[in-house]
Amino acid sequence: MLELNFLREQREEAEQRLTKRNIDAKALLDTARELDDLRRATQTDLDARLAELNGLSRTIGDLMKAGKKDEAETARARTTDLKAATASLKEKLEATEKALQDHLCTIPNAPSAKVPAGRTPEENITVMQEGAIPELGADAKPHWELGEEYGFLHMDLGVKITGAGFPVYSGQGAKLQRALIAFFLDKATEAGYREIIPPHMVNAESAFSTGQLPDKEGQMYHATADGLYLIPTAEVPITNLYRDEIVEAAQLPIKMVGYTPCFRREAGSYGAHVRGLNRVHQFDKVEIVRIEKPENSYAVLEEMVEHVKGLLRALELPYRQLLLCGGDMGFSSALTYDMEVWSAAQKRWLEVSSISNFETYQSNRLKLRYRNTDDKKPKLAHTLNGSALALARIVAALLENNQTPEGIRIPKALQPYTGFAMITK
RNA sequence: GGAGAGGUGGGUGAGUGGCUUAAACCAGUAGUUUGCUAAACUGCCGUACGGGUUAUUCUGUACCGGGGGUUCGAAUCCCCCCCUCUCCGCCA
Known part of the structure; x- marks a missing residue:
């Protein structure tokens, strides 16, 4: 707050x-x-x-x-x-x-000076766009058809064992997930982020401190018998590691990265736009989290954007960067960039990353402060986080953009992780 | 899940109703002494929210795992909960 x-x-x-x-x-x-x-x-x-x-x-x-x-x-x-x-x-x-x-x-975070006024996603500003948009033939297939045809993605099996929106990956599809996670984690640790494996459930206090409660109560799966919530993003457990802490200024910046599955109820979203992997209840994500001095946080935000751009380039995906307008921004954020990739068969942009500066909005709830040597009183730190990256939609774009008559091509940077250059039947 | 023992400042740890205004030690920090290192000595050394002043600082209240209660007065006594440790049970 x-x-x-x-x-x-x-x-x-x-x-x-x-x-x-x-x-x-x-x-x-x-x-x-x-x-x-x-x-x-x-x-x-x-x-x-x-x-x-x-x-x-x-x-x-x-x-x-x-x-x-x-x-x-x-x-x-x-x-x-x-x-x-x-x-x-x-x-x-x-x-x-x-x-x-x-x-x-009930008061959301105050948008930062750069944030444009606006009510709807149409009023977001496209900051930049990069990468050639692939032109596929008329017979190009959306990823859910490719998954079925090649036999590595099974939405129907997910329905059987759990329910709609819980994908099952197998064979090369499963390996591709693991490769992407490892690739993203390696890139983040190379960039100086400390890897964290956090719990996948959190208590109400943690959910409150990062702003999921009370604002997004209905979005989280709630294990009522134990009072725990399945995490909608690794941001929640990782940022909460520093709840009720006063860190010395010399310890800043704190850079953390974590891979976790993310669980979202997505109540009320149905239709063509949520087919396949476009919007699911469980997906994998690698998240980067930073705790910074206020004077550095906006420079750091740009640095995080550059990191994500590097990942998208390495994956050879056409992407664009959006600056969200006041009406489209999340409740706790002061400024948010969304990164979207082009999904060539669906011919639409898919959001794969959201990178935000929360300024002191989260740290005020977290009671996360730092102490400057010359200041008497501890000050609230700034927190930031961003997806680097969210898997399900990345997979959707990779599959669609790289389909060829011979199979689905794997980007070079990923091949050391998958161990294969092509997904075949 | 059962039984027992515990939870006190950054750390160790004393404290069974007013002598505590939370001792002492360690760590930290500023200074004195000092050929260097070290040691010794002295001061300072939690957080939050108020009030008065505002280059300064003075002052009030709350906080001893969390929440209630008893009392003029609670770290201390009572009740509930959480957590940690040991043993038992179960178990990948």
Whole structure:
């Protein structure tokens, strides 16, 4: 969530930035201000009475020790009213804090200056595009037909053993998945990211800290018997490694990479656009996560984009980079780039990566801070993450773009990992 | 899953109702001493949220795994929960 001090001290800027999301920023910020004022006044009041009560208790202790029982009794009688007053003030303070917290949770992150205003995906800005768009013959097949024809992708078996949207890969298809994961992990570790294998389930506190709860409750699979959520992305467990931590400035930047399967309910999405691997409930993804000083975070974001571009080039996929507009951006993000690859048989762009700077929005919930040697107080760090990359749609594009009469060609960079240059029947 | 023992600051660890304003030691940090290293000594050394001042700083409150309760007063007593360790059971 956004920092209260930012909302109070830079009210104009906060309102202006939030307005890009097409929300009533003024009303949201007014309410936050009122609740915060009430909270402060209540605490001042409560603290004063608690101080008085503490003083009285000390006095009673001293009197008892001195054997002055009567005076102690008199003092004790005076605590009754004070206790009642502090009890009701405590209740009021807790209720106000809760209301303020709940309210702040409904305010999305403030878009950064570069973010264009806009409501729909059509208003996103194409930053750049690279790679030749392949021209396939009229008989080009979408990936789900290729998978069936070659026998390495079985949507129907997934339906049988689990349900729709849970793909089964076999043979060369399974090997291709493993090759991509290994390739992405190697590239990330070469770039200085530390590899993490995190749990695939998290508790509610973790889901809250990175912003999945309460905003996206219905998007996650929930194991209610144990109160755990299946992760929708490795971002959740990996970023939460640093929840409630104060790191020394010298430890920054922290660069982590993790491969995990990702689970998403995707309730309500059906139709032609979700056929095959286009939108599934379980897919594999390699995620890069960074914890940075605020002054570096936007340069780092560009660096992460360059990393992802390198992967897409190595895979010889035509791609483009989008700068999301305020209306299309995720709830917790301050600026997001989406990377899309061209899927030649479907003739459409598929989102394969989303790279975001969360500024202090996540770290404020995480209580993730760092300490500069010359600063007295710890400061909130910036968190960033990006897919590098999400597999299912990468596989879809690879299959479609590289289909030939002889088989499906594997990009050179990947061949050391697959051990074969062509998927054959 | 069962039984027992535990959870205190960055670390070790004392603390069975007011003598704790959380001791002591280690680590860290600033200084003194000092040929160098080292050692000794002295000061500082948690977080959050308030209040008053604002080059400074003073001050209040809360926090001893989490949540409740008893009490004028709780790290300390009571209840519930979580976690760790040891043993048993089960198990890849």
